Amino acid sequence: MQNITTVSSAVADVSARITAACERVGRNPQEVTLIAVSKTMPVEAIREAMECGMVDFGENRPQELRDKQAEITEPLRWHMIGALQTNKLKYVIGKTTLIHSVDSVHLAEAIEEMSAKKGLVTEVLLEINIAGEDSKHGISPEDSEQLVRDVAKFSHIKIRGLMTVAPYTEDAEENRVYFRKMKQLMVDINSKNIDNVYMDVLSMGMTGDYEIAVEEGATLVRVGTGIFGHRVYLPKE
Numbered sequence: 001m002q003n004i005t006t007v008s009s010a011v012a013d014v015s016a017r018i019t020a021a022c023e024r025v026g027r028n029p030q031e032v033t034l035i036a037v038s039k040t041m042p043v044e045a046i047r048e049a050m051e052c053g054m055v056d057f058g059e060n061r062p063q064e065l066r067d068k069q070a071e072i073t074e075p076l077r078w079h080m081i082g083a084l085q086t087n088k089l090k091y092v093i094g095k096t097t098l099i100h101s102v103d104s105v106h107l108a109e110a111i112e113e114m115s116a117k118k119g120l121v122t123e124v125l126l127e128i129n130i131a132g133e134d135s136k137h138g139i140s141p142e143d144s145e146q147l148v149r150d151v152a153k154f155s156h157i158k159i160r161g162l163m164t165v166a167p168y169t170e171d172a173e174e175n176r177v178y179f180r181k182m183k184q185l186m187v188d189i190n191s192k193n194i195d196n197v198y199m200d201v202l203s204m205g206m207t208g209d210y211e212i213a214v215e216e217g218a219t220l221v222r223v224g225t226g227i228f229g230h231r232v233y234l235p236k237e
């Protein structure tokens with residue numbers, strides 16, 4: 001974990017790079033929100049980022065989210081960015097701003113049911129495996145329109161957009177083509193005029209490639225290492 005001056009200078013640096021990327025392509029920097037991915041990081045690290053004005057935080061494990069929310073009661077915007085099992089939804093529904101990782105009707109059905117029970121509308125992104133990697137979650141671009149149509153029927157879910165985790169690469173430029181495909185996919189789906197569907201959120205870009213993602217239209221970038229330093233994974237209990 002980095003100390004407070006490191007976290008605040010990292011947040012300032014990442015924010016400046018986002019602004020510069022916007023300027024290169026004529027976008028308004030206000031269109032892009034930086035999410036600090038705080039998975040594995042202690043509560044103190046989150047507090048340090050809060051002190052430099054961060055309000056959007058990303059977590060990928062429901063129980064870790066629950067534990068952090070028990071300690072941090074300030075009104076933050078929590079994003080669920082990891083794979084979700086339906087039996088963990090109780091830690092997520094009504095407790096997060098946005099679920100980025102919906103990739104099946106089965107999961108959407110469970111979100112619908114719990115949201116209805118709680119009298120909520122849950123906002124979600126559909127996760128796309130844009131490069132067709134075997135190791136990645138998400139649906140293929142080809143299957144995405146059908147999933148949009150199926151999920152759009154649920155009255156307690158609002159589809160806000162699409163999310164992807166691009167391939168790991170040393171050269172971020174290699175991911176430009178995938179970010180461009182994501183943007184085009186969103187435009188294509190919007191053009192089908194599906195009832196209840198208008199998407200304007202694109203969650204893409206991580207520490208290694210967020211500047212390219214912003215140039216290609218990202219509205220949410222998810223940066224962990226670039227803000228908090230390297231993660232140390234402890235064995236799962």
Ligand SMILES: *Cc1c(COP(=O)(O)O)cnc(C)c1O
Nearest residue numbers: 037081206207222223224225226
């Ligand atoms: C961990 C994670 C990130 C952040 O990755 P960094 O490379 O550390 O910025 C972003 N998105 C998802 C879905 C993640 O799991």
